[in-house]
Amino acid sequence: MKLRIFTEPQQGASYQRLARAARAAEDLGFDAFFRSDHYLRIGDGSGLPGPTDAWITLAGLALQTSRIRLGTMLTAATFRLPGPLAVAVAQVDQMSGGRIEFGLGAGWYQAEHDAYGIPFPGLGERFTRLEEQLAIITGMWETPEGTTFSFQGAHYRVTDSPALPKPAQRPRPPVLVGGAGARRTPRLAARFADEYNVPFVGVADSAAAFSRVRDACAAAGRDPASMTYSVAQVVCAGRDQAELARRAAAIGRDLEELRATGLAGAPGEIAGKIGEFARSGAERIYLQVLDLDDLDHLALIASDVLPQVSSRAIH
DSSP states (O other), X not given: OEEEEEEOGGGTOOHHHHHHHHHHHXXXXXXXXXXXXXXXXXXXXXOTTOOOOHHHHHHHHHHHOSSSEEEESOEETTTSOHHHHHHHHHHHHHHHTXXXXXXXXXXXXXXXXXXXXXXXXXXXXXXXXXXXXXXXXXXXXXXXXXXXXXXXXXXXXXXXXXXXXOOSSSSOOOEXXXXXXXXXXXXXXXXXXXXXXXXXXXXXXXXXXXXXXXXXXXXXXXXXXXXXXXXXXXXXXXXXXXXXXXXXXXXXXXXXXXXXXXXXXXXXXXXXXXXXXXXXXXXXXXXXXXXXXXXXXXXXXXXXXXXXXXXXXXX
């Protein structure tokens, strides 16, 4: 089981705070550092200092880290046109020396679209746009140099694109599709994704979602074992009850609710829950860390949880 750090900087974090957390995650031995792609705080609070752009952030982190993998959970297909997005991600992959992983979703948070003048079509159209963007972006990356790429869809048309630049990773960076949808999400994952992620649901629901994607892979003629399966869970670790209560209060969450719906407790308790996800089929877990100033939290997870969830320990 690989542990990855997943952050939500739209909740209130400058680039400098995020970069400090990314460097700490790298130094502590985590496998990857991901960030959300949002332009508006979710829930109460001021959101100060305001949002940071996901791909500008990752470009900076590409130059300020050297080992850790970097990615989005998830870039919204509503935010950017597919051609320029393919260019941006390929460039950041080059800047990182081939460490980028590309998560793309349909977009869901209408308030941020309204706040920043971004069109927000209905769910069916958003999924169609997502599918077309996945086809265009992966198609551009995989087009051999010296040839061109064209695409005609309901919402996007690409004509004789040189499909440049190419990412450092060939034929392309790993693509991540996530969500617990029962029909379209499994089909899109089976067609386009290297990794399928289930966010913020329990062990049984995660296992059921993995099963749907395996079925979709089989129906598409793809080996289900060629997919990486992962989950995302909020984390709150503490050596004792006082430390746990302090960390839960710092992110505005009830500790017992966190225990029931996420990964909260002593390191051994968290490692045990991670083992349950591993037995359900998860190979990676994204730990949603909401307090980016609490680097001791990352250090505790690295020293007391990470060693317990090696492949040898959880099977």
